[in-house]
Amino acid sequence: MQKIKIGVLREEKNPPDKRVPLTPLICSDLVVKNNNLEIVVQPSKIRCYSDDEYTAFGVPLQEDLNDCDVLMGVKEVPIDKLIPGKKYFFFSHTIKKQAHNQKLMKALIEKKIQMIDYETLTDKNHNRIIGFGRFAGVVGAYNGILGYGLKYDLFRIKPAHLCRDRAEMEEELKRVKLPNIKIALTGGGRVANGAIETLSALRIRKVTAEEFLLNSFREPVYCQLNPRDYVERPNDHNFDLNDFFKHPEHFVSKFPAFTKVTDLYISAHYWDPRSPKMFTTDDIKAPDFHISVIADITCDMDGSVPSTIRSSTINQPFYGYNMRTDKEDLPFNKETICVMAVDNLPCELPRDASDDFGKDLTERVLPNILGPDEDRVIERASICKNGKLGVSFEYLSDYAY
Numbered sequence: 141m142q143k144i145k146i147g148v149l150r151e152e153k154n155p156p157d158k159r160v161p162l163t164p165l166i167c168s169d170l171v172v173k174n175n176n177l178e179i180v181v182q183p184s185k186i187r188c189y190s191d192d193e194y195t196a197f198g199v200p201l202q203e204d205l206n207d208c209d210v211l212m213g214v215k216e217v218p219i220d221k222l223i224p225g226k227k228y229f230f231f232s233h234t235i236k237k238q239a240h241n242q243k244l245m246k247a248l249i250e251k252k253i254q255m256i257d258y259e260t261l262t263d264k265n266h267n268r269i270i271g272f273g274r275f276a277g278v279v280g281a282y283n284g285i286l287g288y289g290l291k292y293d294l295f296r297i298k299p300a301h302l303c304r305d306r307a308e309m310e311e312e313l314k315r316v317k318l319p320n321i322k323i324a325l326t327g328g329g330r331v332a333n334g335a336i337e338t339l340s341a342l343r344i345r346k347v348t349a350e351e352f353l354l355n356s357f358r359e360p361v362y363c364q365l366n367p368r369d370y371v372e373r374p375n376d377h378n379f380d381l382n383d384f385f386k387h388p389e390h391f392v393s394k395f396p397a398f399t400k401v402t403d404l405y406i407s408a409h410y411w412d413p414r415s416p417k418m419f420t421t422d423d424i425k426a427p428d429f430h431i432s433v434i435a436d437i438t439c440d441m442d443g444s445v446p447s448t449i450r451s452s453t454i455n456q457p458f459y460g461y462n463m464r465t466d467k468e469d470l471p472f473n474k475e476t477i478c479v480m481a482v483d484n485l486p487c488e489l490p491r492d493a494s495d496d497f498g499k500d501l502t503e504r505v506l507p508n509i510l511g512p513d514e515d516r517v518i519e520r521a522s523i524c525k526n527g528k529l530g531v532s533f534e535y536l537s538d539y540a541y
Contacts, residue, residue, distance in 0.1 A: 143176045144510060147208035149230070150182040153215040158188040158490040159272070159497070161212040161229065166498040168197040174510055180208065188490035210509060216244055224251040229505075232257045234523065237539045245524075245540045252527045260521040260532075261505060269504040269517075272486040275493035276437055277334020277408055279485040282309060284323075284435030285316060285342070287458050287480050288404050291433055291472045294319070301454050301488040309489065310341050318342070322352060323362035324398050326370060326418070327408035331437055335408050336364065353401060367409075370395040371416065388415035395419055400428045407436045411444040418444045424463050424477070432477060434461075439483045451483040 148167070151157045162170070167179045180202035181194045191201055205211060206223055213230040222228070232255060234245045248255045261269050279300045289295040297312040323344065325335055339346075345361050352363035368379040371391040384391055393416040399405075407418070423429060424447065436448045447461035449468060460469035460476030471478045486493035508517040522530045529536055 145178045145208045146210045147205035148181040149213035150184040156186045157215045159214045160494045162498045164194045164197040167199045219247045227254040229256045254525040255523045256521045264515050270500045273330035274334040275486040277331040279488045280435050280437035281335035281338035283480045287478045288433045291478045306492040318360040321360050321403035323404045324402040325406045326365045332408040388412045396423050402431050404433045405431050407438050435480045439481045447477050448481045452481045457482050
């Protein structure tokens with residue numbers, strides 16, 4: 141069997157990302173279990189795992205990766221660092237024709253690189269098989285709790301990015317004592333499930349949407365809302381999920397009913413631009429609008445949550461949305477909604493997020509690199525190869541050539 145050499149790239153995008161696609165332990169295990177595999181790592185001073193941790197597990201450091209067959213990173217590789225003719229794995233942020241990465245897309249074509257974006261890796265049913273979404277949810281919910289504590293001066297816990305790992309973050313959660321608030325969570329995928337892990341660590345009870353709307357509680361509770369709970373066709377109460385996925389523009393939001401009883405809203409659902417917004421700026425101005433803290437994990441500008449007027453940063457995760465003026469204000473004022481809209485949440489727990497990602501990469505992707513790609517996972521995910529766009533990505537022609 142042909143030997144394959146994988147190079148783990150140093151992250152060089154600014155601001156730098158501390159995450160890695162493969163941790164030292166995962167690299168070591170892979171090499172032990174696969175005789176035809178060699179892994180080397182480019183030295184880096186900013187990774188969440190140090191160079192010494194890699195070498196301690198027997199993973200060599202190597203600056204020049206020209207002799208590698210496969211190159212793996214996390215964020216976009218600078219154009220001048222791309223090695224022609226290689227097979228790359230990273231988040232390229234090109235499949236939506238992102239203007240800021242058009243030069244990168246053209247360079248990938250010109251350099252005849254096989255570009256496999258983690259976002260495009262799917263199973264035969266076209267479901268994504270890898271991503272950092274789970275930890276976006278874990279950290280996003282934590283930040284929502286942190287913001288609520290700060291807004292009402294209830295407790296002060298360490299920000300997630302100052303914790304060494306998730307274990308330390310969960311130790312911080314033990315110090316949280318919430319009043320009998322109501323938390324609404326929208327979404328049903330990896331991101332939402334990650335948020336539920338954090339809410340479960342706080343032992344917050346889950347209730348149904350109906351209970352959430354109608355009942356009062358003597359303890360903090362949350363409800364998980366799916367599309368049938370927050371959208372409907374006008375004058376038609378027979379909800380059809382497939383109909384909503386195909387024609388979201390035919391639906392209106394039912395979520396304003398929840399804004400009247402919700403204290404903390406965690407947005408973790410996928411939003412199609414054709415879908416209605418969850419609520420409007422007019423809803424926010426209503427006297428019975430009750431939400432005071434929003435953790436918008438989806439972080440879509442001009443998206444489903446109108447109070448998300450910009451993304452925030454890891455170091456300054458909160459800003460205020462003034463309910464009267466619709467403009468940015470201080471996050472903890474009485475007249476403002478405290479908004480958390482960090483767009484790179486997994487970076488707050490880079491070691492845990494990297495470990496989770498690396499395990500998925502090992503189980504769901506690497507077998508198709510090291511052995512036969514019987515389900516065409518790699519081929520299907522290749523945005524471009526040998527100077528041409530993949531069949532599924534020909535819609536990028538006006539962007540790539």
